Amino acid sequence: xTDVLTPPPSRARRELGIALLRTMIRxxxxxxxxxxxxxxxxxxxxxxLSIGQEAVAAGTCANLRxxxxxxxxxxxxxxxxxxxxxxxxxxxxLFARATGVCKGKGGSMHIADFSVGMLGxxxxxxxxxGLVAGAALSAQQxxxxxxxxxxxxxxxxxxxxxxxxxxxxAVWNLPAIFVLENNKYASTTSTAETMKIADVAVRxxxxxxxxxxxxGFDAFAVYDALxxxxxxxxxxGGPTFVECKTYRARGHFIGDPERYRQKAEVEDxxxxxxxxxxxxxxxxxxxxxxxxxxxxxxxxxxxxxAVAFARSSPSPEKSEAFFGAYAGDRDASDAVHRIEERExxxxxxxxxxxxxxxxxxxx
Amino acid sequence: MPTLxxxxxxxxxxxxxxxxxxxxxxxxxxIAKQGGIFGQFKGLPQEFGFDRVxxxxxxxxxLVGAGVGAALTGCRPVVDMHFADFITCAMDEVVNQAAKLRxxxxxxxxxxMTLRAPDGITKSAGSQHSQALESWFVHTPGLEVVVxxxxxxxxxxxxxxxxxxxPTLYFEHKALFPQRGPVPDGDDFVVPIGKAKTMREGSxxxxxxxxxxxxxxxxxxxxxxxxxxxxxxxxxxxxxPLDYDAIADAAARTHRVVVAHEAVRVGGxxxxxxxxxxxxxxxxxxxPVARLGAAHVPVPFAPVLQEAMYPKAPMIADAARRLARRxx
Numbered sequence: 001x002t003d004v005l006t007p008p009p010s011r012a013r014r015e016l017g018i019a020l021l022r023t024m025i026r027x028x029x030x031x032x033x034x035x036x037x038x039x040x041x042x043x044x045x046x047x048x049l050s051i052g053q054e055a056v057a058a059g060t061c062a063n064l065r066x067x068x069x070x071x072x073x074x075x076x077x078x079x080x081x082x083x084x085x086x087x088x089x090x091x092x093x094l095f096a097r098a099t100g101v102c103k104g105k106g107g108s109m110h111i112a113d114f115s116v117g118m119l120g121x122x123x124x125x126x127x128x129x130g131l132v133a134g135a136a137l138s139a140q141q142x143x144x145x146x147x148x149x150x151x152x153x154x155x156x157x158x159x160x161x162x163x164x165x166x167x168x169x170a171v172w173n174l175p176a177i178f179v180l181e182n183n184k185y186a187s188t189t190s191t192a193e194t195m196k197i198a199d200v201a202v203r204x205x206x207x208x209x210x211x212x213x214x215x216g217f218d219a220f221a222v223y224d225a226l227x228x229x230x231x232x233x234x235x236x237g238g239p240t241f242v243e244c245k246t247y248r249a250r251g252h253f254i255g256d257p258e259r260y261r262q263k264a265e266v267e268d269x270x271x272x273x274x275x276x277x278x279x280x281x282x283x284x285x286x287x288x289x290x291x292x293x294x295x296x297x298x299x300x301x302x303x304x305x306a307v308a309f310a311r312s313s314p315s316p317e318k319s320e321a322f323f324g325a326y327a328g329d330r331d332a333s334d335a336v337h338r339i340e341e342r343e344x345x346x347x348x349x350x351x352x353x354x355x356x357x358x359x360x361x362x363x
Numbered sequence: 364m365p366t367l368x369x370x371x372x373x374x375x376x377x378x379x380x381x382x383x384x385x386x387x388x389x390x391x392x393x394i395a396k397q398g399g400i401f402g403q404f405k406g407l408p409q410e411f412g413f414d415r416v417x418x419x420x421x422x423x424x425x426l427v428g429a430g431v432g433a434a435l436t437g438c439r440p441v442v443d444m445h446f447a448d449f450i451t452c453a454m455d456e457v458v459n460q461a462a463k464l465r466x467x468x469x470x471x472x473x474x475x476m477t478l479r480a481p482d483g484i485t486k487s488a489g490s491q492h493s494q495a496l497e498s499w500f501v502h503t504p505g506l507e508v509v510v511x512x513x514x515x516x517x518x519x520x521x522x523x524x525x526x527x528x529x530p531t532l533y534f535e536h537k538a539l540f541p542q543r544g545p546v547p548d549g550d551d552f553v554v555p556i557g558k559a560k561t562m563r564e565g566s567x568x569x570x571x572x573x574x575x576x577x578x579x580x581x582x583x584x585x586x587x588x589x590x591x592x593x594x595x596x597x598x599x600x601x602x603x604p605l606d607y608d609a610i611a612d613a614a615a616r617t618h619r620v621v622v623a624h625e626a627v628r629v630g631g632x633x634x635x636x637x638x639x640x641x642x643x644x645x646x647x648x649x650x651p652v653a654r655l656g657a658a659h660v661p662v663p664f665a666p667v668l669q670e671a672m673y674p675k676a677p678m679i680a681d682a683a684r685r686l687a688r689r690x691x
Binding site: 140324 | 424428438471605
């Protein structure tokens with residue numbers, strides 16, 4: 001696929017560019033902040049940063065409606081924020097607070113926000129393909145014009161579910177869009193060592209899915225490619241594959257010793273291609289230095305507010321550990337509730353810190 | 364009450380639920396044009412169209428994954444696994460996705476997906492087409508697991524599984540498909556998940572079982588009757604949630620319990636039940652719980668080997684007899 005939307009009038013284009021830039025700066029500020037607070041010990045678990053890849057999240061989600069779905073990866077902060085989840089709800093989730101978007105049960109790697117169609121980051125590489133195929137199938141079954149977007153990395157394209165789901169979406173002509181963030185590394189292993197092709201997009205051809213390769217540092221290029229793909233999916237034209245050539249400026253996870261690449265490589269790529277710098281340059285005089293600074297200031301204020309919110313929020317009640325796996329497990333009339341209540345009763349006598357003196361006499 | 368084959372009872376359940384709820388749809392291999400390898404889907408695409416009854420590629424991971432995605436976004440998919448053994452090709456989708464998402468995401472979503480999984484030993488299907496795998500899924504929080512024993516269960520549990528907001532595995536034994544039995548009529552008939560059914564009451568010994576082994580236990584009870592031993596047979600119907608009230612009740616009434624299933628004995632559902640009885644019904648017992656299941660080997664091909672390695676009526680009767688006579 002080579003055709004893209006005709007660029008809108010330049011004023012609208014400028015406004016779009018500023019909106020994309022704002023999203024990218026918010027993602028950058030959020031992730032630099034996550035890094036800082038993770039290293040300070042305020043964020044438990046694992047966290048994976050997408051610094052360098054912000055143009056993909058921003059350019060993609062700017063084409064989507066709130067009722068369109070996305071599925072994300074373990075590196076999903078940018079997608080989540082770009083799809084519309086408030087920073088407070090995200091940061092509180094990462095801080096493992098009850099006010100987090102997943103009540104503190106998901107964390108960075110399993111953050112989701114169904115109110116904006118964000119079907120979840122996923123701790124399993126390639127975990128999102130089926131969810132997106134299903135969301136697209138659901139739209140087709142329910143006869144809506146919703147679309148579903150799967151974000152994934154180059155590493156995921158070496159797993160079976162990638163191939164099974166691309167084929168399924170193609171053969172059923174589902175409104176699914178596959179957005180590859182080719183950041184050159186699968187965890188710590190270079191793509192050059194794990195596949196023999198230069199463009200992963202050629203794999204889409206094997207399933208009869210049209211593919212386009214775009215500069216993933218260029219937010220406008222991503223936006224335009226996705227605009228065409230979304231329009232195509234919405235009008236019943238079926239799936240599209242968009243390969244965004246990008247780069248992961250941080251390690252696989254926060255704390256990664258990065259023994260597999262030289263620091264100079266990261267510096268070279270970022271000094272030449274930082275997507276925020278690139279977009280600022282593209283916008284030129286359309287964005288004054290003051291306005292640029294103001295976007296950064298606002299993003300930092302938003303993040304500081306989110307951290308203050310998270311810090312002042314309570315941890316989940318310990319008893320919450322026992323609830324939520326099943327629909328019905330909070331309903332005393334439900335069979336699942338009754339059996340899980342018995343399991344809790346059997347467990348609690350051995351867990352005095354959970355504060356139940358009752359002995360597990362289950363019948 | 365009309366009499367139906369187990370297969371037709373599942374078909375009636377599908378038909379009623381698809382009429383009742385337009386978001387219910389069905390997908391799997393060989394189901395639409397072929398009607399299913401056991402004829403269990405015959406006529407459905409003619410009534411509901413090939414969009415709601417979909418033939419699929421041989422892509423179990425995609426089918427279950429797409430089932431989860433559709434369930435998250437407003438549909439009630441039913442995914443046919445062809446053979447239960449092939450769930451192994453979609454374990455991530457069942458265990459890491461379907462079972463976990465509601466909990467991990469702080470209850471923002473439900474996953475109302477039904478997996479139909481024809482299982483069990485029949486006709487020398489061999490090691491890769493004969494397994495009973497329910498205990499794996501009982502061990503995974505977030506899933507419901509039901510195992511129909513007869514045509515009545517087949518209809519009522521399938522309807523309950525489809526209506527459940529939780530991901531539900533429905534293990535249907537291949538050898539049961541042609542068996543006929545009475546099935547209550549009407550859309551409103553549903554077998555509640557988590558509720559056992561006492562098939563027969565006797566005071567000497569209780570046989571707790573589910574699925575195809577219920578029939579074998581009933582045969583065993585007839586053999587025991589000839590020896591003057593009166594057996595209770597409990598059809599558990601659901602293996603998660605288990606009906607612990609029915610289990611405790613049977614232990615309290617008979618003081619001697621046999622737990623039996625076709626799945627491998629080691630680490631099986633019977634182990635959970637026996638342990639639970641030990642924890643909660645110790646004072647009711649006059650004897651240790653006897654636990655029967657398949658031998659800890661793959662299911663063999665040769666009929667003579669296949670028939671030797673799982674519990675049937677004589678083995679169940681023998682265990683019950685020895686319990687009743689205090690030989691165990």
